Amino acid sequence: ASRIDDVNISANSDDYYRSIATGNWNQIATWESSANNVTWNAAVMPPTKYAKTITVRSPHVVSITASVSIDETIINAGGYVCLKTGTLTINDGAGNDMQVDGTFADSSATNTNWLAASTWSLSAAATFIKISASSAAFWQARFMGGISTIPSTAKWIVRKSGAPNPSVNTLGAYYPNLTIENNVAGIWTTGVSSSFAGTGAFNGPIVKGSLDIGGSGTSTVNFINSQTYLTTTFVQGNILVRNGNTYTNSGIGTEVQGNLTVDGTVTYGAGTSILTFSGNSAQVISGAGSLNIYNMWMNKPSNDVKSK
DSSP: OHHHHHHHHHHHHTSEEEEOSSEETTOGGGEEEESSSSSOEEOSSOOOTTSSOEEEOTTOEEEEOSOEEEOSEEEOTTOEEEEOSSOEEEOOOSSOSEEESSEEEEOOSSOOEEOTTOOEEEOTTOEEEEOSSSOSHHHHHTBTTOGGGSOTTSEEEEEEOSSSOOOOOOTTOEESEEEEEEOSSSOEEOOGGGSBOOBSSSOOOEESSOEEESTTOSBOEEEEEOOBSSSOEEESSOEEEOTTOEEEEOTTEEEESSOEEESSEEEOOSSOOEEEEOOSSOEEEEOSSEEOOSEEEEOOSSSOEEEO
């Protein structure tokens, strides 16, 4: 009997898997499996890296609370995977190794383990949430096609939800729509690991979408831009500083191609921080907050910057 059981489990381990309920990754009740991707049955074990594909479907929320090894994984639009504890190992199979069309949240204190040339992607309407202090560098470095190809319409949220300060990558980093938010009581002034920080003969970060300081946080944040790389922090969309929140434009400064809305506070730190408006279209400065500028440049090939 034990030999038959072993054969059945081994055969099932490389089936197709898909979620059937909200639950824990390691609970078999969360999954069903199929040998041919047509006929589906209750799973006899959770999916691993040996599965042909693993799909988290909408509206399921799947939590990872122990070390898991995956490959060929798809999080559908409306699906949600949260890495809470343990190590997530992403293996290098054929094609994309983790495709996020829904939401993936990294809340584990342990760095994700990327094997060989494993990659992940974030589609145009998908969301990545960084909650933990573990490094964000590999999430940037292992983006399929290079991080510069990340869709500008996707969402990357840096969310403080407890004692850990979620990490932010600066050096040569690209972001889609970027939100910095705080769900812990009191104002969160970002330290070096959670700020745009660093110095040297390299390029600073580029936000391909808009930068939102405050987001949907229940408390407020003072996000510090203190990097002094060769290029300023570059926001290709809009900058929104929400009520009660602060954007400290320190270091070399910030360039924005969209509108600037200040309902909170924009201030500057030590140094000759520059705020540059460079969009081809008309740009608008608005809001009921406090805008403090050390040095402002307008480097526009056409149109104006207006205040209202």
